[in-house]
Amino acid sequence: MSDLDEIRQKRMAELQAQQAAMQNQAQQQAVAQAQQQEAQRQMEAQKKQILNQIMTPEARARLANLKLTKPELVSQIEIQLIQSAQAGSLRGKVTDDQLKVLLRNIAGQKREIKITRK
Known part of the structure; x- marks a missing residue:
């Protein structure tokens, strides 16, 4: 045992x-x-602080609304804006109209797929 x-x-x-x-x-x-x-x-928090410095309240509101439907697109735009600000290519704050143009440019870059049948 x-x-x-x-x-x-x-x-x-x-x-x-x-x-x-x-x-x-x-x-x-x-x-x-x-x-x-x-x-x-x-x-x-850092990203939000930088965006607050480089964007107008209207542009931030538009970006916040868009984030609800297209978070990937907003993330891409935020990164692009921050990089532009760090590179010094931004003059003044990004307005709502400037953000609209940027959104159109980025949205236009996506390829459309067309299927044709013969």
Whole structure:
């Protein structure tokens, strides 16, 4: 019986070590995820601050409305505006009319697929 008890104790120790390792890994993943979320929040706050500086309130409102329907397009436009501002190619704040022109240009770049049957 003592051999059986030793085997049980060893197996129990192994299981406890595995469980401790899994808990440690889960904690590390949770910390990494929290850090990633915090970095994402900081980037979003920074992006919002830059956009507030380079856009008029009307243009920001248009972009916010558009974000509800086409978030990918808005993200692309935001990146383009921020890059333009950092490059120094923007003169003054981006107005609503300028944003409309930019939207038309970007929307016009997409290819239309036409299917013809013979």
